[in-house]
Amino acid sequence: MRLATVRTADGRTSAAVEDAGTWRALPAANLGQLLTADERIIRARSLAELDLLGLLGGPLEDARPGTPLPRPAKVVCCGLNYADHITEMGRELPRFPTLFAKFADTLTGPTDQIEVPADVDLDWEGELAVVVGRTVHRADEATAREAIAGYTVANDISVRDWQNRTLQWLQGKAWDATTPVGPVMVTVDEVDPDSGLEVTCEVNGSTVQRGNTRTLVFGPAALVSYISQFTTLRPGDLVLTGTPGGVGMGMTPPRFLCDGDVVRTHVEGIGALENTIRLTRTPPEETS
Amino acid sequence: MRLATVRTADGRTSAAVEDAGTWRALPAANLGQLLTADERIIRARSLAELDLLGLLGGPLEDARPGTPLPRPAKVVCCGLNYADHITEMGRELPRFPTLFAKFADTLTGPTDQIEVPADVDLDWEGELAVVVGRTVHRADEATAREAIAGYTVANDISVRDWQNRTLQWLQGKAWDATTPVGPVMVTVDEVDPDSGLEVTCEVNGSTVQRGNTRTLVFGPAALVSYISQFTTLRPGDLVLTGTPGGVGMGMTPPRFLCDGDVVRTHVEGIGALENTIRLTRTPPEETS
Numbered sequence: 001m002r003l004a005t006v007r008t009a010d011g012r013t014s015a016a017v018e019d020a021g022t023w024r025a026l027p028a029a030n031l032g033q034l035l036t037a038d039e040r041i042i043r044a045r046s047l048a049e050l051d052l053l054g055l056l057g058g059p060l061e062d063a064r065p066g067t068p069l070p071r072p073a074k075v076v077c078c079g080l081n082y083a084d085h086i087t088e089m090g091r092e093l094p095r096f097p098t099l100f101a102k103f104a105d106t107l108t109g110p111t112d113q114i115e116v117p118a119d120v121d122l123d124w125e126g127e128l129a130v131v132v133g134r135t136v137h138r139a140d141e142a143t144a145r146e147a148i149a150g151y152t153v154a155n156d157i158s159v160r161d162w163q164n165r166t167l168q169w170l171q172g173k174a175w176d177a178t179t180p181v182g183p184v185m186v187t188v189d190e191v192d193p194d195s196g197l198e199v200t201c202e203v204n205g206s207t208v209q210r211g212n213t214r215t216l217v218f219g220p221a222a223l224v225s226y227i228s229q230f231t232t233l234r235p236g237d238l239v240l241t242g243t244p245g246g247v248g249m250g251m252t253p254p255r256f257l258c259d260g261d262v263v264r265t266h267v268e269g270i271g272a273l274e275n276t277i278r279l280t281r282t283p284p285e286e287t288s
Numbered sequence: 289m290r291l292a293t294v295r296t297a298d299g300r301t302s303a304a305v306e307d308a309g310t311w312r313a314l315p316a317a318n319l320g321q322l323l324t325a326d327e328r329i330i331r332a333r334s335l336a337e338l339d340l341l342g343l344l345g346g347p348l349e350d351a352r353p354g355t356p357l358p359r360p361a362k363v364v365c366c367g368l369n370y371a372d373h374i375t376e377m378g379r380e381l382p383r384f385p386t387l388f389a390k391f392a393d394t395l396t397g398p399t400d401q402i403e404v405p406a407d408v409d410l411d412w413e414g415e416l417a418v419v420v421g422r423t424v425h426r427a428d429e430a431t432a433r434e435a436i437a438g439y440t441v442a443n444d445i446s447v448r449d450w451q452n453r454t455l456q457w458l459q460g461k462a463w464d465a466t467t468p469v470g471p472v473m474v475t476v477d478e479v480d481p482d483s484g485l486e487v488t489c490e491v492n493g494s495t496v497q498r499g500n501t502r503t504l505v506f507g508p509a510a511l512v513s514y515i516s517q518f519t520t521l522r523p524g525d526l527v528l529t530g531t532p533g534g535v536g537m538g539m540t541p542p543r544f545l546c547d548g549d550v551v552r553t554h555v556e557g558i559g560a561l562e563n564t565i566r567l568t569r570t571p572p573e574e575t576s
Contacts, residue, residue, distance in 0.1 A: 073393075096454055097459075098456050099456055099459050101388075103361070171387050174518060231393055
């Protein structure tokens with residue numbers, strides 16, 4: 001199944017499931033609330049099963065997918081997780097996942113514009129993202145695997161000059177409304193990252209990144225298990241699995257995003273984000 | 289004024305203000321909700337003013353302070369912010385604050401036990417923490433200063449062996465219920481970190497850290513302003529300002545916390561945390 005949080009013509013949002021190119025309502029304002037309210041949802045595999053659970057509502061008019069998980073309590077990201085990207089950044093294959101956090105405010109919708117000040121070095125990082133569907137605490141890998149509700153697409157758009165200001169990356173990774181997520185969450189029965197999903201990122205129609213989730217150093221279940229050793233993950237939390245080679249910072253000379261650039265991020269079997277970059281404001285700290 | 293989130297005898301929590309050694313109720317379940325509901329609160333300077341605003345309730349029986357901000361949307365921490373601690377860690381004075389995030393789940397109460405597996409290297413980091421009282425986005429330092437509701441005490445208890453596994457510190461800094469905060473938030477009219485507040489940390493009665501907030505490289509207003517350049521801070525958000533010299537990892541040989549150790553963290557003019565360490569569980573990943 002393909003689930004989403006859709007925005008409807010009246011400006012509201014609803015959890016929804018795709019039904020032959022249209023959207024059917026599910027009983028929550030968004031996918032995060034749906035997963036939190038009813039852990040049975042992650043075992044449903046068809047519209048008939050959703051109907052059986054009494055969850056399937058009527059068709060939604062003029063609905064289009066927004067941010068699937070608008071307010072996750074935790075967004076945990078893994079850096080340096082594709083062998084080719086690790087090599088590109090000049091590092092060795094890791095023993096442990098390199099983890100950092102984003103805020104709920106960092107997320108934005110699958111077709112939203114991404115707006116940052118004109119003088120920052122903005123880079124792309126297309127990624128597979130994991131949606132947690134069940135509470136996990138100190139889970140082994142098998143338990144972690146069963147707690148995954150599905151997969152979506154993300155782009156960990158990064159402000160490189162800020163990221164590289166200090167040893168810690170937060171101030172380059174957590175700019176408000178810079179990480180697009182969506183458009184749908186595909187349930188685990190329909191896609192298998194361990195078998196391999198192609199992840200691509202295009203800028204203005206040219207492919208800049210191409211990788212396959214088969215080559216992830218730490219796969220989805222391994223990441224969820226590892227993170228759950230120190231912090232509880234709950235339904236609606238997001239885990240970003242890292243980006244393959246081909247980021248702008250790794251090019252010679254480095255290439256950063258310009259005003260009007262269109263970034264398209266695609267994961268095989270899930271769908272695509274398409275976000276236009278807007279470089280607008282001058283940072284107050286430069287003008288004051 | 290000294291504000292808190294108190295736990296009462298019936299197991300509920302309430303925002304509260306100290307009144308001659310007793311607690312008077314304020315109309316919210318905790319201090320975060322109070323600050324979110326009414327930004328006027330950060331301008332009140334006395335119980336009489338709270339009463340004038342219609343916020344001052346009756347006395348609370350058997351009340352004791354818990355975590356003042358139990359569910360902040362953002363907890364942003366600054367590392368390497370005292371000149372002496374920077375030297376101790378073998379680094380140079382920074383141009384920019386080194387920032388990382390914790391989750392709401394990372395926080396715990398001012399007298400709660402701190403429980404982690406027996407085989408980790410647990411270290412102390414006594415800190416002054418800033419409570420945000422007004423929404424700030426791309427604020428200059430003067431605006432940031434006016435957005436500070438008050439100050440509290442925190443200890444950024446760190447799992448050093450996990451922290452040092454990768455370049456990013458998250459997996460050593462975000463263990464559930466390991467960062468005690470409290471016991472009270474003191475309003476900005478009563479304490480001034482720029483003039484200097486002594487920060488001390490004792491383990492089993494012996495002082496291991498002693499620093500003064502006067503020597504912070506980046507003071508409270510500078511940190512709030514800087515963070516607000518990339519992400520919006522809102523009432524109830526927390527900013528931890530970093531720790532002075534004297535952490536266990538910096539000792540020769542390194543010293544880590546043992547089962548039963550009592551960590552007392554004090555900031556002048558605010559109060560003290562007192563937390564007992566419990567080293568108990570064996571991590572599943574070691575036994576599986």
